[in-house]
Amino acid sequence: MSLDRRQLLSLMPSAIALSAASQLLVDEAAAAKPRIKIGQIGVGHAHASKLSVYRASPDFEVVGIVEPDEELRKAAQNSPVCQGLPWLTRDQLLETPGLQAVLVETRVRDLLDNAEACVQAGKHVHIDKPAGESFSQFARIVETARKKNLLVQMGYMYRYNPAVVLLRDFLRQGWLGEVFEVHAVMSKVVGPAGRKQHAEYPGGMMFELGCHILDLVIGVLGRPQSVAAFSRHSSKIDDGLLDNMLGVLSYPKALATVKSSALEVEGGERRHLVVCGTEGTFHIQPLDNPSARVSLSQPRGAYKKGTQELQFPKYTRYIDDAADMARIIRGEKASDFSFEHDLAVQETLLRACGLESTL
Numbered sequence: 001m002s003l004d005r006r007q008l009l010s011l012m013p014s015a016i017a018l019s020a021a022s023q024l025l026v027d028e029a030a031a032a033k034p035r036i037k038i039g040q041i042g043v044g045h046a047h048a049s050k051l052s053v054y055r056a057s058p059d060f061e062v063v064g065i066v067e068p069d070e071e072l073r074k075a076a077q078n079s080p081v082c083q084g085l086p087w088l089t090r091d092q093l094l095e096t097p098g099l100q101a102v103l104v105e106t107r108v109r110d111l112l113d114n115a116e117a118c119v120q121a122g123k124h125v126h127i128d129k130p131a132g133e134s135f136s137q138f139a140r141i142v143e144t145a146r147k148k149n150l151l152v153q154m155g156y157m158y159r160y161n162p163a164v165v166l167l168r169d170f171l172r173q174g175w176l177g178e179v180f181e182v183h184a185v186m187s188k189v190v191g192p193a194g195r196k197q198h199a200e201y202p203g204g205m206m207f208e209l210g211c212h213i214l215d216l217v218i219g220v221l222g223r224p225q226s227v228a229a230f231s232r233h234s235s236k237i238d239d240g241l242l243d244n245m246l247g248v249l250s251y252p253k254a255l256a257t258v259k260s261s262a263l264e265v266e267g268g269e270r271r272h273l274v275v276c277g278t279e280g281t282f283h284i285q286p287l288d289n290p291s292a293r294v295s296l297s298q299p300r301g302a303y304k305k306g307t308q309e310l311q312f313p314k315y316t317r318y319i320d321d322a323a324d325m326a327r328i329i330r331g332e333k334a335s336d337f338s339f340e341h342d343l344a345v346q347e348t349l350l351r352a353c354g355l356e357s358t359l
Contacts, residue, residue: 035061036329039093041114042106043067043076045128047155050318051103052081057319059326063096064088090114094121100329101151104128108201112137119144119152124329126321128155130211131346133201135359138346142339151328151335153321154342156215158273160320162312163290164216167275167282171220175300177279182220182249182256184213184274186287187267195241195262203353204231204242210260213287214352215345216273217249217256219337223344224249224256227351234263247352258352290315 038060040051044067054060064086067073076082093099094117101124104115112132118125119141131138131154145152158164170176186209190198198208206214206229227249234244243262248255264270272285280296292310299305327333350358 033059033330035059036100036326037061037063037096037098038101038103039064039066039088039096039099040103040105041066041090041093041118042104042110043082044069044072044107044110045105047128047157047318048076048105049079049081050155051105053318053322054103055081057322057326059323063099064093066090066093090117094118094123100124101126101325108132112141115152116141116144119148119150122148122150124151124153124325126153126155126325129157130203130207130349131342133203133350133355133358135346135350139343142343146339151325152339152342153325153328153335154215154337154345155321156212156345157317158212158216158287159219159337160324161284161287161290161315163284163287163292163310164273166292166310166312167273167284168219170280170282170294170300171275173300175280175296175303176275176277176282177297178253179220179275179277180254181276182217182254182274183259184217184257184272185259186210186213186271187259187261187264189265189267190241190243190262192237192239195235195237195239195243198262199239199241202242203350203355204245205260205262206231206242206245206247206258206353207349208260209262210245210247210258210352211345211349213260213271213273214247214258214349217258218341218345218348220275221249221251221254221256224251224348226250227348229352229354231354234261242353245353247348249348249352288315 038054055062065082066088102118103126104111105128106114111127115125115127201207230246231242232244245260247258268288269286271287274283283293284290290312295307296305328335
């Protein structure tokens with residue numbers, strides 16, 4: 001049945017009122033859920049500013065920040081991200097009544113010690129990347145969290161990227177067939193100051209940047225049978241940073257390569273993940289503002305046989321991570337990333353960095 005213009009206009013106020021009432025119910029339902037009390041330890045990590053996402057979220061109440069380094073604290077105190085929040089000691093934060101979760105955003109060398117203190121105190125944790133240099137300590141943290149039924153959420157920044165989410169759906173439905181090949185690249189130009197910081201860790205750029213895409217590769221293929229690491233210092237700057245690195249992951253029926261450097265001009269535009277299966281190929285590039293080129297051997301759902309270009313909404317990091325954390329803590333869903341996955345990522349990362357001796 002069709003409506004003329006007069007009839008349509010006569011119905012609009014009711015429709016608008018119904019829409020407003022529906023939105024009000026949604027808002028009231030969200031408001032009915034108690035906000036999750038969360039704090040942050042550290043401002044020394046490159047991604048520590050993600051605190052702003054939690055401050056803006058209706059799911060969380062940020063109760064305070066910890067930063068024992070006076071220089072870092074002074075630099076952060078007047079930033080919009082931290083302004084107005086109380087500065088606490090770690091003990092004060094962990095003893096805050098009702099505290100449920102902690103963001104661990106220290107320098108990498110301090111991530112695991114602080115995360116371990118949090119899970120021992122019975123708190124859920126978000127640990128920024130990578131999961132430190134000691135596999136045994138990370139495994140101990142994971143085991144404690146498992147026993148206490150706590151969430152350990154890693155800060156790998158492409159997990160909730162809409163193109164990656166769609167890729168996971170393709171893989172779940174078997175639309176790509178049997179995966180036999182994966183390529184991933186994540187590079188950029190790093191200036192002298194950043195290079196000096198990264199050179200503190202023997203894992204080089206694979207440890208610093210490659211971890212993000214290694215997380216994606218393990219998500220596709222799982223733990224590899226073996227890992228070959230190729231590391232170079234390719235810059236004229238004599239700082240010892242392994243700035244040109246490649247990891248080759250071997251599986252019974254697949255090979256994967258993970259590449260990361262500190263030298264690539266406009267490297268962000270070439271950051272990509274390519275998954276090749278016997279029934280199709282899914283190529284995401286660039287990762288940070290995703291689009292995808294998908295080729296299929298036959299029609300799959302809404303997707304045609306052959307090649308098609310897919311566009312996605314602008315992706316803002318960490319918003320979906322925070323929302324997922326809230327749902328998991330409230331018991332509305334299980335984590336999409338198992339403890340076994342995170343352990344496999346960390347073990348493989350250290351091997352791809354040539355650090356098998358630390359396992």
